[in-house]
Structures are given as structure tokens and as C-alpha cells.
């Protein structure tokens with residue numbers, strides 16, 4: 036089968052180019068270019084013409100804009116006392132749960148997911164704030180990084196969500212209902228993560244140090260949390276009052292942070308330039324990889340890999356659960372190489388019809404698909420949350436991937452749970468829209 | 470029999486769109502006529518990575534052998550592509566096809582300049598106004614925050630006293646559900662696909678425009694074909710063209726039925742005085758287009774109105 | 776000589792990075808301005824997603840050289856950090872030259888698109904009618920800066936200088 040040869044060639048190329056230590060975004064361009072040349076025998080001028088167009092097209096997309104803005108917001112929060120206060124304020128709330136402040140990764144990502152529509156932005160922003168503080172306080176790095184990789188991807192499941200908007204447009208289902216359907220599964224995943232962290236830390240208390248901020252009162256805790264809560268309320272308020280679109284929400288967040296920073300007297304030329312330049316560096320990394328990944332998706336599209344495999348799956352005569360199982364494997368494999376949006380647009384024209392024919396609800400399948408996309412963010416060799424976390428912490432991507440593995444498995448369990456009990460996804464939209 | 474020739478065909482729109490329907494008819498007919506020697510792989514929903522505005526160059530360079538392209542965004546490359554989306558110029562599929570035929574030579578010339586060949590055209594259903602009320606008078610239109618899809622729409626609705634807003638398509642539903650905008654200028658089809666009845670209650674048929682997609686093939690690819698294959702491609706293109714132009718009328722009826730079933734009111738037969746006023750507002754865009762295209766543009770409009 | 780080339784390239788990177796920072800600030804201002812226009816004045820700039828898209832494209836590519844120099848561009852350093860001495864230098868030179876070739880290939884084809892848009896006078900479809908060679912040209916310029924940075928870095932490593940490692944936690 037051609038698709039298998041093509042997929043295998045791409046895998047070898049990825050191991051060769053990324054493994055030899057070429058910068059990830061250039062490595063992905065090298066993989067795609069040589070893939071088009073080796074697998075399809077395209078002449079150089081055709082590859083170049085494709086490359087030139089796709090680079091500019093994916094770089095100049097409006098959807099990309101939220102990422103640098105959210106990263107800038109994170110840089111400002113990190114460079115002021117807002118992040119330290121966040122931890123001081125959360126400490127009394129999570130004091131009695133084993134794992135203590137590691138839960139800030141899960142809680143923080145869940146809250147931030149309600150503000151941002153992308154998982155790269157969620158991981159980058161929350162990770163920027165928590166990874167340094169948790170390390171300084173002596174929390175287990177593996178558990179901390181793993182939970183960030185897992186919880187960061189909630190950005191797509193908890194509304195607003197870029198991938199859900201794209202799915203809604205392609206599958207012609209209501210985006211509002213999709214958003215509602217993501218809420219409970221998102222909370223389920225967050226709960227599974229927190230429960231896992233608590234159990235791990237209960238068994239091995241050395242993973243989380245004793246909490247020493249015991250003296251703080253609940254009122255002080257609330258005061259410390261108020262800047263971050265205020266920011267979230269402002270951004271959510273802007274979205275749900277119709278002031279700003281979900282894509283514009285990042286700018287509202289930055290503006291709110293600027294007001295906060297100026298209001299608390301922490302604005303300085305140094306803080307402004309450092310946060311901007313830091314945001315420019317991190318966004319160059321994240322956006323360039325997303326752009327290169329778009330070109331890899333185009334190359335895979337020319338190789339017909341997703342189409343061929345999806346067509347083969349659609350032709351299989353298996354029951355509904357069999358189909359879901361096979362699709363889950365298919366999406367996990369796609370998720371190894373491709374970014375979320377590409378996975379959805381390339382496979383959906385083929386997978387949606389058999390899914391609907393089997394009697395699955397298209398809203399439910401949207402949630403399933405988003406979970407699959409989120410799983411892909413956590414798997415090497417091309418996993419955005421892993422890249423973002425390597426960029427933030429300097430920990431090599433393979434170690435980040437190992438740390439993320441338990442959270443990958445937990446999210447897989449969440450997929451199984453919502454497959455057995457689809458009501459978890461479908462209950463809220465039904466209550467709200469009928 | 471394995472295919473001798475395989476083409477990747479790009480299309481920015483969904484596989485349920487009318488344009489995708491035409492592409493599929495083309496591929497199927499071509500496969501039958503050539504005994505499977507020419508095989509087409511569709512990439513719907515922009516899944517190969519190109520947007521319509523990239524596809525003229527992509528086909529010119531051979532990055533894509535063939536593409537189905539919404540030509541409105543190409544208006545900045547050649548003004549001829551603005552013609553099908555001029556406001557209130559064509560109101561029915563018959564008008565729209567007549568205008569297309571009047572301009573066919575000019576289109577052929579533009580594509581030839583760009584190393585490609587025009588195969589067929591595929592119409593969009595006429596666009597109207599989706600809103601929470603009937604928008605059947607200038608009073609109802611006054612200060613209405615309406616999302617428009619191109620520069621001509623912006624100019625026209627500004628002239629008519631509305632407040633056009635530009636938004637990316639992905640932001641339209643969130644903005645409707647929160648009241649950030651009041652109305653959307655799009656076809657019955659566009660609003661049906663996005664389930665606008667969840668946020669809106671009325672569709673006012675004003676037949677603002679019927680823009681076109683065009684399907685174009687790289688000239689080197691075309692020249693390399695055998696005569697029989699060329700013949701087959703032209704026959705299949707004709708079949709696809711006939712299919713989509715017949716389908717567009719049916720599509721509008723189907724859309725209306727689905728809209729009504731979902732409790733939406735379709736407002737048609739609106740006051741001609743209102744339509745005339747809108748028409749007048751659209752004249753500015755037409756005048757600008759004539760300025761850009763000169764005698765050639767005038768000749769097309771003359772041929773169309775005769 | 777090599778040190779001087781590296782200083783010049785470093786200065787270029789800083790200017791390009793600062794330009795990217797200004798573009799990021801511009802994106803913020805344009806979005807906020809659009810929100811105010813829409814909600815208070817019921818109008819629009821009519822070019823928000825177009826202009827912001829151009830700005831993000833220019834920002835990303837203009838800052839690539841700067842990001843690479845400061846170690847912000849990540850790489851899978853599983854293998855390379857374990858190799859030491861001469862072998863490390865050879866691997867690094869391979870990475871740099873293949874990256875230089877790839878960046879050059881991109882620059883050639885993006886540049887060709889910019890040139891085509893320039894010669895035929897293509898403009899965008901919005902009411903602003905932006906000449907398309909400007910945003911495409913900005914991406915091209917960013918690729919050229921990246922090539923300069925890779926060239927300077929090649930000279931430095933070839934002359935026995937230290938490789939750039941991932942920046943990691945600040």
C-alpha cells in the first residue's frame with residue numbers, strides 16, 4: 036500500500052533530520068521537501084512553488100495571531116508579582132490535596148483554556164508562569180512537566196476552541212453546541228489529571244514538598260488571586276458580552292494585563308521591552324513550527340496518506356465500537372506527525388460519513404475528534420505541547436514526552452469514558468439548546 | 470486498470486458544497502470516458518493548504534494541476550475576476566450564466582496569460598440578508614451591523630446606510646450569538662451550512678450577487694494530454710458545468726425548505742423601491758470596475774444587457 | 776574578521792527582532808481599535824484579519840535569526856548534546872549547512888512570489904488594496920536574515936567557537 040510506504044518514508048526522514056539536531060521548524064521543512072521529492076518524484080520547481088505559497092499562506096493566517104499575544108501576556112505576568120501572588124493565593128486552597136501546587140498546572144490550564152482557543156497558547160502561557168515557580172519550590176519536575184503537557188491541551192476542549200470552530204464549519208454542526216459539549220469532558224479530563232497527581236503524591240510524598248505558606252488567610256488568598264481572576268473575568272466578559280470575538284480575546288487579555296501592570300506601579304521601560312522581546316523569541320519558535328507543520332500537512336496531502344488510510348477504514352465492515360477503536364488508532368498515528376487543524380480538515384471528508392451512518396451524533400464526534408487532536412499534541416516526534424515545553428524549560432523533548440505519557444493514557448481513558456457514556460458530552464448542549 | 474495520470478484537485482469549500490458536487494461529477498465522468506486513465510484526488514475544505522487566492526499562481530506554476538477557485542479574491546490580480554461579484558448585476562442563475570458567457574473570452578485570455586485554461590464555472594446561490602428581522606426597507610437596513618464578504622459589499626452597504634463589518638468567517642457565529650453583529654450577507658446555502666437559525670430569524674431575499682467559482686487547469690498539463698484525453702476532459706467539464714448550473718436552483722429550494730423547517734422566515738418579494746435603492750448603492754462598485762477595465766469592461770456589460 | 780561578521784549579523788538580528796516587537800505591539804493596537812470601532816461606532820477598519828495576518832507573518836520570519844542566535848528556536852538535542860569535541864562540531868556544521876540550504880530554497884521561491892506580485896502589480900482584495908509584494912517581501916527578508924545568521928554561525932563554529940544550546944528556563 037502506497038500510503039504505508041509514504042508514511043514510513045516520512046517517519047525515517049523525521050528521525051534523520053530532527054534526530055540530527057536541526058532546528059525543528061527547518062527540520063520539518065526538510066522532511067516535507069525531501070518527502071515530496073523521494074515519494075512523489077516531484078521536480079524541484081514544483082516543490083518550490085508549493086513551498087513558497089504555503090509558507091506565506093500559513094504564516095499570514097489570522098488564527099495564528101492569538102498565539103504571540105497570549106505569549107506576551109504570559110511574559111508580562113511572569114515579570115511582575117502577579118505570578119508569585121497566584122501561587123501564594125492558591126497554596127491554601129490546594130494545601131490539603133496531596134500534590135499541592137502541582138495542581139496549579141491543571142487548575143491554571145483549565146481556567147486559561149476558557150480564555151484561549153489554542154492549546155499551544157495555553158501551554159505556553161500557563162507553563163511560562165508555573166514551570167519556574169514549581170521548580171524553584173522543589174516540586175517533582177517530571178510530574179509537573181507531564182501535567183502541563185496534558186492540561187495545556189485542554190485549550191482546545193474547553194471553549195472557545197479553534198479546532199471546534201473548524202470542525203463545526205466542515206461538519207456543518209452548530210459551533211455553539213460543540214462549545215457546550217466540550218465543557219464536561221474538559222472538566223472530566225482535568226479531574227482525572229488532578230486525581231492522578233494526588234494519588235502519585237499520596238504514595239510518594241517526596242514528589243511534592245511540604246507547603247510552607249501556612250499562615251496565609253483565606254481573605255489574603257483571595258486578594259492574591261484577584262489579579263488573575265480579574266483578568267480571566269475581563270476576557271470572558273469580553274467574549275460573552277459580544278465585545279470581542281474569541282480570536283480577539285488575546286488582545287483584550289494583553290490590554291487587561293497592561294492596565295494591571297500600570298495600575299500596580301510595575302510598569303517600566305525594562306519590563307515592557309523585556310516582555311516584548313521575550314514574546315517575540317517564543318512566538319518565533321512556536322509560530323515557525325506551526326508554519327512548517329502546515330507544509331508537512333500539505334506534503335502528506337499530496338502523498339494521499341490520510342485519504343488512503345481513511346478510505347480503507349471506511350470500507351471496513353465492523354460495528355460502531357470497532358469503527359471508533361480503529362479511528363482512535365488512526366488519529367493517534369496521524370497525531371504523531373500532523374498538527375490538529377490539518378488532522379481535522381484532511382480526514383473529515385472521509386471519516387464523517389461512516390461515523391454518521393453508524394448512528395454517532397456529530398456533536399459527540401466533534402468532542403471525540405478534539406480529544407484525539409489533543410492526544411496528538413502530546414506525542415513525539417511532532418507534538419506541539421512537547422515543543423513548547425522544551426522551549427520553556429530546556430528539558431529535551433524525549434524526556435518531556437516520557438513525563439507526558441501518564442497524562443496521555445489518562446486522556447485516552449477519557450476517550451473511552453465518553454464513548455461508553457456519550458451523555459457526558461451531549462447532556463449540556465441538550466439542556467442549553469432544547 | 471491503474472491510472473496513467475493522477476491529478477490533485479484543490480477546492481477551498483466543503484465536500485457538500487455545490488462546487489464540490491461539480492468536481493465530483495467531473496472526476497466521475499472523466500474516469501468513465503478515459504477508462505480510469507485519468508484519476509482525480511479531491512482536496513476539499515482547503516485541505517491541501519491553498520486558499521482560493523493562491524490557486525491562480527499555484528496552477529500557473531504547476532504546484533496544482535487543476536483547481537476549483539472562488540475568483541472574487543483574485544480581483545486584485547486581474548480586475549476581470551471582480552465581474553461576477555459586482556452588486557446587483559445578476560439576480561438569477563440565468564442572468565449569471567449569461568454574464569459568464571458574455572465575459573468568457575476575457576476570462577479565457579486572463580487564464581491563458583497565466584499559463585492555464587478555463588474549464589468551467591460554478592455559481593454561488595444568490596446572497597441575501599440573514600438577520601433577526603425582515604430587512605426589507607432602507608429603515609430596517611439603517612445602521613444594521615452586517616458582516617459583508619468583500620470590498621464591494623462593504624462599499625455598497627455603506628452607501629445604503631448600513632454599518633458593514635468585516636470579520637473572519639470563523640468569528641461570525643460567536644459574534645452573532647453574542648450580538649456583536651446583527652446580520653450577515655451570504656447565500657441561503659452559506660447560512661444553512663452554519664445553522665444561522667440558531668441565532669437569527671429572517672432571511673431577506675435581495676439577490677445581492679451570484680459570485681462564481683472557476684475551474685482551471687495548468688496549460689502544460691493540458692498540452693501533454695492526448696487528443697482523446699483532451700476531448701474527454703472537455704466533455705467531463707461540460708457535464709460538470711451543466712450539473713452545477715442546474716443544481717443551483719434546486720439548492721436554493723432545498724435550503725429554503727430546510728430553513729423553514731427550522732423556524733426561519735424567508736422574506737421574498739420585497740418592495741421594488743427598496744431594491745432600486747440598493748441597486749443604486751451598488752452602482753458605485755460597478756462604476757469603479759468600469760474605470761479599471763475600460764472599453765473591454767463596457768463591451769462585456771453591453772453584450773450582457775442585450 | 777569572523778568576530779566582526781558575527782557582530783554585524785547580531786546587530787541586524789537585534790534590529791529585526793525589535794521590528795518584530797513593534798509589529799506585535801501594532802497587532803494589539805489594531806485589534807483593540809477594531810473592537811472600539813465595532814462596539815462604539817458601529818464601523819470597522821475592514822482590514823483587521825488581513826493586516827494582522829501580514830503582521831504576524833512578518834513578525835515570525837523577521838525574528839527567526841534573532842531567535843536562533845539567542846537559542847530560542849528549539850531543536851531535538853538528544854544526540855548532539857551527547858557528542859563532544861570535534862564530532863560535535865561536524866554534526867553542528869551539517870545542521871547549519873542543511874538549514875542554510877533549506878532557508879535558501881525557501882527564500883528563492885518566496886522571493887519569486889514577491890517579485891511576481893511586484894511586476895504584475897497585484898494587490899489584496901480588501902478595500903485597502905495592499906500591494907502584495909510588501910508582506911511577501913517581509914517574509915523573504917526574514918529568510919535572508921536567517922541565512923545571514925546561519926552563515927555567521929557557520930564561520931564561528933568552523934573556527935572552533937561554541938555551539939548555541941537551547942535557552943531553556945531563564
Ligand code: NA
Pocket residue numbers: 147148149150151152153189190191192193194195196
Ligand atoms: Na479554549
Ligand code: NA
Pocket residue numbers: 370371372373410411412413414415416417418419
Ligand atoms: Na504528535
